[in-house]
Amino acid sequence: MQNKRKRTILSWLVSGMMVSFFLIPSAIKLSGSARMLDAISVYGITEQGAWMLGILELTAAVGLLFPKTRFWSALVLMLVMLGAVGVHIVHGDLLRALLPLGMIGVLMIFGANIRRVEPCRAYHSARRNYQTQDSWL
Numbered sequence: 377m378q379n380k381r382k383r384t385i386l387s388w389l390v391s392g393m394m395v396s397f398f399l400i401p402s403a404i405k406l407s408g409s410a411r412m413l414d415a416i417s418v419y420g421i422t423e424q425g426a427w428m429l430g431i432l433e434l435t436a437a438v439g440l441l442f443p444k445t446r447f448w449s450a451l452v453l454m455l456v457m458l459g460a461v462g463v464h465i466v467h468g469d470l471l472r473a474l475l476p477l478g479m480i481g482v483l484m485i486f487g488a489n490i491r492r493v494e495p496c497r498a499y500h501s502a503r504r505n506y507q508t509q510d511s512w513l
Contacts, residue, residue, distance in 0.1 A: 391440045394482070398437035398453060405430030419463050432456060454480050 404412050405426045416426055433456060439449030457476040464473035 387443075387446075390482075391446065394450075394453070395437045395440050397479070398433045398440075402430045402433035402437060406434070419467055421463075429456065 405416075408423060408426070413423055413426065421429070432452065436449040436452040436456070439445040439452075457480045460476035461473045461480070464470070464476070
């Protein structure tokens, strides 16, 4: 019981930190400020691309707040961060690639260890049921 409570508290703390980390950049992308557009145009991202990234980050960040969508939101944000790492590496910004790479690590730990993955459990349960049905044939 105590372990479950600690896990829940840790889950909410990490969720809050991750949400705040992604809300600010998504709000900046959605604001459409000239300074932000100048900064991302160096990487070949257009204003529409910034809007799409902002909406994706915002939606996934809000999804981190809900336990049932937490795993999938972390997965989406990992993919966004993986794309950010790729963009920075392609453009020679190796130091700037470290932050998204660190976020990928945090999201992987967060998604894999704190939240039990329901779809995987459902898959294994269905697989077991299928195997037991075949055994009597």
